[in-house]
Amino acid sequence: MALPAEAYLWFKSLHIIGVVVWFAGLFYLVRLFIYHVEAQELKGEVKDAFIKQYSLMEKRLANIITTPGMVLAVSMAIGLLILQPSWLYERWMQVKLLFVSLLLFYHIFCYKLMSLLANDNCKWTGRQLRALNELPTLFLVIVVMLVVFKNNFPTSSATWLIVGLVLFMAVSIQFYARYRRLRNT
Ligand code: HEM
Structure with a gap:
């Protein structure tokens, strides 16, 4: 039985919805890891309560939002x-698949971090996790640009200006977060 002509558009809509859910989950998951690591510096019952709550939130976010989003997108x-x-013979798709593979590794690595945190065995600092959380942003920008521009991926000065601005914003956010943390300690 042949699929109706709009099947492709249905798949594409659901693909984009899956991608949005997947990324929302990935971004928030590592943010929770940062709070979790910072809570490890607390003491006594307060520490236990925070750690228990963060572990629960991470597990639910990963299993109910992030992984289903990934499964839908893929x-x-x-x-x-x-x-x-x-599409598989197109260069842009081959490069896209390379970055999506890296994103899948990142997804699996988040599960690894989650289990290390749950066992109080994670050696990552809040600062390192903040830097790690920039990685999916990079994948998102590259993959969306590949799928939109396809084989005409722009390399003009305007592109480098946009890339520079995005990097500048990411670095500024890091500095601002650091400044706020130092002010609150
Ligand atoms: C398993 C990996 C993936 C494969 C095989 C794949 C494949 C595809 C295909 C075939 C299209 C339709 C292209 C078109 O009709 O022009 C598409 C669209 C799209 N993909 Fe993916 N994709 C994957 C993962 C991702 C990821 C991880 C993202 C985001 C970071 C993403 C973002 C998009 C967007 C935004 C569109 C819509 C583009 C448009 O209509 O202009 N995809 N994808």
Whole structure:
């Protein structure tokens, strides 16, 4: 039985919804890891209560939002490729798949960090986790640009200006967060 003509658009809509949910989960998950690591500096019952609550929130976020978002995005993407297999021969798609593979590694690594944190065995500092949390932003920018520009990926000075601005914003946010932390201690 042939699929209706709009099946491709259905797959694409659900793919984009999955991507949005997946990234929302990934961004918030590592933010929770940062709070979790900072709570380890507390003492006594307050520390235990915070750690227990963060572990629960991380587990729910990962299993109810982040992973289902990833499964939706990837399964709809497979649907898109089945309907349009010629995309696989395009250079932009091959580069996109490379970055998506890195993103999947990042996803799995978040689970590893979650289990280390749950066992009070995580050696990552809040600062390192903040830097780690910039990685999915980079993947997001590259993958969205690849899928929009396809084989005409821009390399003009305007592009480098945008890249520079995004980097400047990311670094400024880091500095501002650091300044606020130092002011509160
Ligand atoms: C399993 C990995 C993935 C595969 C095989 C895949 C494949 C595809 C395909 C075939 C399209 C349709 C392209 C078109 O009709 O022009 C598409 C659209 C799109 N993908 Fe993915 N994708 C994957 C993961 C991702 C990820 C991780 C992101 C975001 C970071 C993403 C963002 C998008 C966006 C925004 C569109 C809509 C682009 C447009 O219509 O202009 N995809 N994807």
